[in-house]
Amino acid sequence: MEPCYGAPVDLSPRDALYAGIDIARKGDFTVIWRLVNRSNILYTVDLTCLRDETYSRQFELMLTLLKTPALRRICVDASGLGGMIAELIEKEFGKARVEKIMFGSKIKEETAFALRKRFEDRTIFIPSSPEIAEDIHSVKKIITRANNVRFAGEKNENGHADRFWALAMAVHAAENAPQTGGSILSTGRTSRGKQLKGFR
Secondary structure (H helix, E strand, O other), X not given: OOOEEXXXXXXXXXXXXXXXXXXXXXXXXXXXXXXXXXXXXXXXXXXXXXXXXXXXXXXXXXXXXXXXXXXXXXXXXXXXXXXXXXXXXXXXXXXXXXXXXOOOHHHHHHHHHHHHHHHHHOOEEEOOOHHHHHHHHHEEEEEOOOOOEEXXXXXXXXXXXXXXXXHHHHHHHHHOOOOOOOOOOOOOOOEEOOOOOOOO
């Protein structure tokens, strides 16, 4: 898998924006990853990482990032600790724009492989950073003794693949939202990234 690296892009008034949110409270990161879709190419607008913030502070910061008319769809981690914030986001933005993701093996497989396909097709661009690369490296496909597939990320001081799952949810949001017309902006050059070793 070889991700495509490129600097975050600026938004225009006619862009369609999508967000993925992976939620944590202590130790791991809450990550908000925003993408823009231009002619089926996904570009990173920004990503925000929060650690050891209270739920109320997290929700406050999320509203600042998500309250924009360009936002078409949000996919948010609703499993475990994420359930409370996911409900608040759904209440704020409505069920039509918010999908609460319960992270079981099936949805993990679906979102992980959708992200992998984007990398292989070179239809997504992400910032070049050691932390993001480490997150992508850390996610491995595991075949259980019962021949089931599951995905697991290594837990360390950099989190628990939090950036990976936020990005995977943002891609899921972009690929499962109604598309509307709009002008397509040209973007600058991007650099090829080194090969990352996920999904083995």
